[in-house]
Amino acid sequence: MTQVSADDEMPEHFDVLVVGAGISGINAAYHLTKQCSGTRFVVLEAFETFGGTWWSHKYPGIRSDSDLHTFGYRFKPWVGPPIATAEEILAYMGEVIDENDLAGHIRYRHRITSATWSSSDNLWTVVARQPDTGRESRFTANFLYMGQGYYRHNEGYWPDWPFMDQYEGQLVHSEEWPEYLDYAHKQVVVIGSGATAATIIPNMCDKAAHVTMLQRSPTFFRTGRNAIEIAETLRKLEIDESWVHEITRKQILHDQTAFTARTFEEPEAVKEELIGEVRRLLGPDYDIEKHFTPSYRPWRQRIAFVPNADLFTNIAAGRASVVTDEIECFTRTGILLKSGEELNADLIVAATGFNMNAFGDIAFEVDGKVVNLHDTLTYRGMMCTGLPNLVSVFGYFRASWTLRADLVADFFCRLMTHMKETGAGAVAVAPGPEEADMQIGDWVSDEDFNPNYIKRSLHLMPKAGDRPEWQHTQDYWRDKDEIPAIDLDGPEFIYNGQVKTPL
Numbered sequence: 037m038t039q040v041s042a043d044d045e046m047p048e049h050f051d052v053l054v055v056g057a058g059i060s061g062i063n064a065a066y067h068l069t070k071q072c073s074g075t076r077f078v079v080l081e082a083f084e085t086f087g088g089t090w091w092s093h094k095y096p097g098i099r100s101d102s103d104l105h106t107f108g109y110r111f112k113p114w115v116g117p118p119i120a121t122a123e124e125i126l127a128y129m130g131e132v133i134d135e136n137d138l139a140g141h142i143r144y145r146h147r148i149t150s151a152t153w154s155s156s157d158n159l160w161t162v163v164a165r166q167p168d169t170g171r172e173s174r175f176t177a178n179f180l181y182m183g184q185g186y187y188r189h190n191e192g193y194w195p196d197w198p199f200m201d202q203y204e205g206q207l208v209h210s211e212e213w214p215e216y217l218d219y220a221h222k223q224v225v226v227i228g229s230g231a232t233a234a235t236i237i238p239n240m241c242d243k244a245a246h247v248t249m250l251q252r253s254p255t256f257f258r259t260g261r262n263a264i265e266i267a268e269t270l271r272k273l274e275i276d277e278s279w280v281h282e283i284t285r286k287q288i289l290h291d292q293t294a295f296t297a298r299t300f301e302e303p304e305a306v307k308e309e310l311i312g313e314v315r316r317l318l319g320p321d322y323d324i325e326k327h328f329t330p331s332y333r334p335w336r337q338r339i340a341f342v343p344n345a346d347l348f349t350n351i352a353a354g355r356a357s358v359v360t361d362e363i364e365c366f367t368r369t370g371i372l373l374k375s376g377e378e379l380n381a382d383l384i385v386a387a388t389g390f391n392m393n394a395f396g397d398i399a400f401e402v403d404g405k406v407v408n409l410h411d412t413l414t415y416r417g418m419m420c421t422g423l424p425n426l427v428s429v430f431g432y433f434r435a436s437w438t439l440r441a442d443l444v445a446d447f448f449c450r451l452m453t454h455m456k457e458t459g460a461g462a463v464a465v466a467p468g469p470e471e472a473d474m475q476i477g478d479w480v481s482d483e484d485f486n487p488n489y490i491k492r493s494l495h496l497m498p499k500a501g502d503r504p505e506w507q508h509t510q511d512y513w514r515d516k517d518e519i520p521a522i523d524l525d526g527p528e529f530i531y532n533g534q535v536k537t538p539l
């Protein structure tokens with residue numbers, strides 16, 4: 037294919053360049069039109085359409101695991117069942133784009149490869165490549181708003197199992213689901229027991245001969261009806277949907293606060309409740325101790341919600357089963373386990389997660405120097421030292437991602453307005469002299485949240501300090517009060533200054 041160099045053309049200029057048209061990027065576009073009207077902005081998206089996660093995932097049953105009242109936008113009521121399919125989420129996002137005239141701001145098939153900051157011009161220069169033609173375009177922007185998500189789409193994480201190449205059946209990854217995969221009447225083994233496995237398994241049970249969930253160690257699950265009582269009551273009373281949305285959000289957040297607090301204050305009691313529910317669903321003879329009793333505190337890893345307990349009803353009916361063991365190696369016909377047991381399978385699904393992407397795998401340069409993100413320090417998970425005029429979204433692990441996307445978008449709009457009023461062209465963050473003794477560590481502490489995809493990728497992520505301003509706290513209930521109250525003239529903000537070395 038012929039490569040057209042970005043240098044051949046004059047760059048197009050925007051006030052703000054938004055990376056990605058997933059839930060975060062579309063949210064940013066909405067808030068920019070409402071809170072900073074007149075701002076010239078563009079959203080560059082690598083895919084051919086919007087949706088991000090909800091577009092790229094194709095495995096059977098793909099659905100949210102948090103409720104759409106809080107995962108949905110605060111400005112657009114969610115009127116369906118709380119746990120939604122990818123299709124429903126895409127339709128909802130499409131309505132947001134149409135109702136707010138956002139389509140004209142989005143350019144699809146633009147994968148950003150590099151972003152270069154010049155302090156003398158107060159500008160980012162961004163190069164985007166069109167995946168199908170190889171054509172490159174250049175843009176300049178005063179601000180970058182990073183809505184790139186947190187993992188590489190369509191690229192699963194494959195552990196290095198011995199003799200994988202000798203397996204003669206079909207091997208697929210949940211992140212790379214083939215468009216036409218026929219699994220009717222097949223013996224299927226799904227490796228993994230996170231939210232993805234818990235979704236795929238019940239959704240394959242209708243057609244497959246049998247589905248086995250193979251896990252190295254147990255995970256916590258929550259089950260319940262795919263409905264929220266207060267929303268149902270309010271709807272029965274014919275309350276306006278915008279009120280239903282707001283009140284239901286408040287109720288959910290209230291309940292989540294109480295639940296999260298309990299996982300820290302009385303982990304054993306919470307553990308017993310979660311496991312007790314599984315015991316009730318699977319009956320007294322089921323080996324709950326072996327298959328559904330995790331060794332860690334609840335919420336140290338994301339707790340998957342299983343709507344209508346569909347995973348467990350399929351296990352109870354014998355259509356699915358669980359094996360807790362480790363893989364010794366692949367064989368011609370399946371998997372040999374460390375216990376010596378062998379699992380035969382026509383189809384093996386690796387639901388083993390993904391690889392993180394740090395800031396969209398974009399190569400950053402500031403004033404001629406390459407920036408390694410791991411040499412930067414996070415400012416509340418929204419900005420980084422050494423990267424001026426750049427704000428990024430990374431959501432919550434224990435609450436819906438969009439709650440944070442909203443807080444970050446509000447912060448960004450407030451910051452831009454402040455800079456316009458004060459005539460500042462550049463803003464960077466840096467700890468002050470009183471923070472000279474601050475301890476610097478990993479972006480997320482192992483004690484707080486420790487899934488494998490994060491542990492594998494900490495070397496790619498910014499670092500964190502031992503003070504809340506210099507951490508990504510993962511605490512919505514703190515952020516919702518603190519972020520709107522940030523003093524934009526505080527000592528951590530340096531306007532029109534020299535960009536300091538990241539750390």
Ligand SMILES: Cc1cc2nc3c(=O)[nH]c(=O)nc-3n(C[C@H](O)[C@H](O)[C@H](O)COP(=O)(O)OP(=O)(O)OC[C@H]3O[C@@H](n4cnc5c(N)ncnc54)[C@H](O)[C@@H]3O)c2cc1C
Nearest residue numbers: 056058059060082088089100101102148184185396436437
């Ligand atoms: C299967 C699955 C289910 C999930 N369910 C939930 C849930 O129920 N609740 C919850 O809170 N979270 C959930 N998450 C986490 C989820 O990813 C986020 O909640 C949310 O969808 C992220 O939105 P985003 O827009 O920030 O990122 P993404 O959805 O990842 O979208 C980012 C977009 O940016 C684009 N992009 C990235 N890099 C570049 C680049 N260099 N140039 C141009 N474009 C780029 C991508 O193509 C993509 O379209 C789930 C994740 C997965 C994988």
